[in-house]
Amino acid sequence: MSKKVQWDLGRLRIFLTVVQQGSLTRAAVVLGLPQPAISRQISRLEAECGGQLFNRTGRGVTLTDMGEGLLPRIAALLQEADELSTQLDEDARLPSGEVRLAALPSLYMALSVPLFFELKKSFPTIRLQIFEGSAGQIDQWLANGFVDLGLPYRYARTLSDVEPLVQVSSFAVGAPGSELIANPTVPFSALDKQPLVLPGAPSSVRLTLDQMAKQAGITLNVALEADSTQIQIAVAKLGGAYAVLPPHAARAEIEAGTLHLSRIVEPEFNRTIVLGTTAARPPSRAARQVARTIRELFTRNRKYWELSGTGMGGR
Incomplete structure (x- = not known):
């Protein structure tokens, strides 16, 4: 039986930012992280997914078929996590x-x-x-x-x-x-x-x-x-x-x-x-x-x- 992956939301957010920016360099600027750190996180995510998520090109990166298939699931998961955080934040405040x-x-x-x-x-x-x-x-x-x-x-x-x-x-x-x-x-x-x-x-x-x-x-x-x-x-x-x-x-x-x-x-x-x-x-x-x-x-x-x-x- 394969071991279940404990998904890291931060790593998934890096993936989504790279997709949105189309470049590891631009994603590093947006996230305020060094580019090697972005590359390591993407590599770890690809290892967890069991396949390559990005095609590296001279102009940046594009999604592979696996990346295209995972993108909507990852985007939905992050949106749900954001909504949960918002709800918990609202519940923590008294209604006014x-x-x-x-x-x-x-x-x-x-x-x-x-x-x-x-x-x-x-x-x-x-x-x-x-x-x-x-x-x-x-x-x-x-x-x-x-x-x-x-x-x-x-x-x-x-x-x-x-x-x-x-x-x-x-x-x-x-x-x-x-x-x-x-x-x-x-x-x-x-x-x-x-x-x-x-x-x-x-x-x-x-x-x-x-x-x-x-x-x-x-x-x-x-x-x-x-x-x-x-x-x-x-x-x-x-x-x-x-x-x-x-x-x-x-x-x-x-x-x-x-x-x-x-x-x-x-x-x-x-x-x-x-x-x-x-x-x-x-x-x-x-x-x-x-x-x-x-x-x-x-x-x-x-x-x-x-x-x-x-x-x-x-x-």
Whole structure:
């Protein structure tokens, strides 16, 4: 069995330079090496290849048939080695640059603020810009390239254009002691004619609730239209109307006991928080890192999203 050759990349680069220059003398000048050293390296390479690679002429050198056959393989090998070096060099540097993220307002404490501190600690050269908007606005910003990443809701089962992160239940939320939320769960039909504070159309939440109400044969009594989650929480906390929210949107008030809630069932109203990436341009290295950090935060804090309705109704 013949002994495998341990190819010397430096020797292969000398070969390629000689080919490009067509002369050992010119190759020596380009490489900054004495011509005898170039000749020795070529001779060693020819010994390793088992044949002559160059024809020596009075004007320089030309490739033999063996040299012609090996040239594309050697050129490809050196290119791959250069690409590997470039990749390793890039990986050794922290990703940097501006990343524009659109997020739902309800995620400000659950994700947006923790994301800032996580990036500040681990990737300080990434400059994060956060824009808050409804799911429809976020989808539009992703479509036109205004943002790099987006965190909207999805309600349908089709999630082909985005990456699902976590599914959350919807709850009827109101002031402590409210009759509608006296039990851990409440049938959707019980919302019939109850005063509600909901986002205005064409919000995805509102459209989905309107469709569910039509199918259930009930009437949604929208006492106030407000896209602001903070307004919905404030109105519900003061007993003006019931809000329909996922628990993370009002977690501080729920844990403080100033808001109670009851999970909507029969049917359930679930929403999926998803991660979208703009198709307007390839994601930058910094954007890819922010996306990875978002996934890690959701995985690490999964229990944060799992707030049961048990014991959270009116007391």
